[in-house]
Amino acid sequence: MQRRARKAYVPGLAALLVALVAGCTADTGTEGSAIDSKTGGTKTAAAPPGKYRTLREPCGSIGRSTLKDLLPGAAELPDDQQQKIFRGTADVTYDTDRRVGCSWNADSPDASHHLTLDFERVVSYDTAVSDDDRAQEVFATKQAAASLPAPADTGPEKGQGSSPSTTPSQSKPPTGSAPPTGTPSGSATPSGSDPLAGLEPRVLDGLGDAAFLNDVLDGAGAGSTAQRRTVSVVFRTSNVIVTIVYVEQPARTTEVPDSKELQEKAQSLAGRLAEEFSD
Structure with missing residues (x-):
């Protein structure tokens, strides 16, 4: 009698463990999705720092x-x-x-x-x-x-930053x-020119x-x-x-x-x- 009850109990316990593992896996996926939605999915890389960290004397x-x-x-x-x-x-x-x-x-x-x-x-x-x-x-x-x-107009294309x-x-x-x-010393300025x-x-x-x-x-x-x-x-x-x-x-x-x-x-x-x- 006791041996039969034990055989019936073990399969039930195994089924319970499988269900728990499946539930934990599902919860992990849901939690990860929630985190991604808060952070906007992917983080934007910060702009690069400048070349110089110190100054000359x-x-x-x-x-x-x-x-x-x-x-x-x-x-x-x-x-x-x-x-x-x-x-x-x-x-x-x-x-x-x-x-x-x-x-x-x-x-x-x-x-x-x-x-x-x-x-x-x-x-x-x-x-x-x-x-x-x-x-x-x-x-x-x-x-x-x-x-x-x-500056004089040189067209649509101009040097960046200057x-x-x-x-x-x-x-x-x-x-x-x-x-x-x-006007350089000793030099004459031609008539009509801009010194x-x-x-x-x-x-x-x-x-x-x-x-x-x-x-x-x-x-x-x-x-x-x-x-x-x-x-x-x-x-x-x-x-x-x-x-x-x-x-x-x-x-x-x-x-x-x-x-x-x-x-x-x-x-x-x-x-x-x-x-x-x-x-």
Whole structure:
């Protein structure tokens, strides 16, 4: 009697176990579907980070020979004064991985010069926007603030992140700023030609991922009749924006700083820095 009851019980237990296993398998599939529906099925990959995670030290980014060229007269000073000028003054910053800067000042009998260098590393806090794209947005804001002349229309296809250089005959300096001067010393300007051709504030090609130059001539300040010229070169390389500001104020009120010379020096420095960032 007991043996027969045992034989009848075992098949029933086996059937119960099979049902439980099948139920667990079904529940697992349902639970997985519920999870997928909450997360949207597949996750979107985050935008890539920028190339640069740190910044160069700005005060040491310009060689002594370059500083001597940009700050004429400093090399004639005593050694201790030269050291102080060429060492530069670092900007106060609270995060040297995000923004750093340095400035240099030098006076000579003929003119005073001021140079500033600023490095800004842009980081996007939107996972859908890359650091490079966010840096381009910041750069575009700076370019818009410079009020550069509108570029000539070159058709529907234009370089990404950079506009073609302006055509001198179709553009004028920004409103509120005097036109730059750039006629080389000792050269005559042909009648009817534009002595400012090619020296207007403009977009620059071949410098980083995008670049522009601004040139402003204004008074040196209240009560002063001296003319001061400020040339700025701003360029972006990946997620870093570099800003160079070069200022000259002649000692004589009758003199006007040479736009061509200042622009060439500022662009030359920008080119060296762009190459160093690319290394």
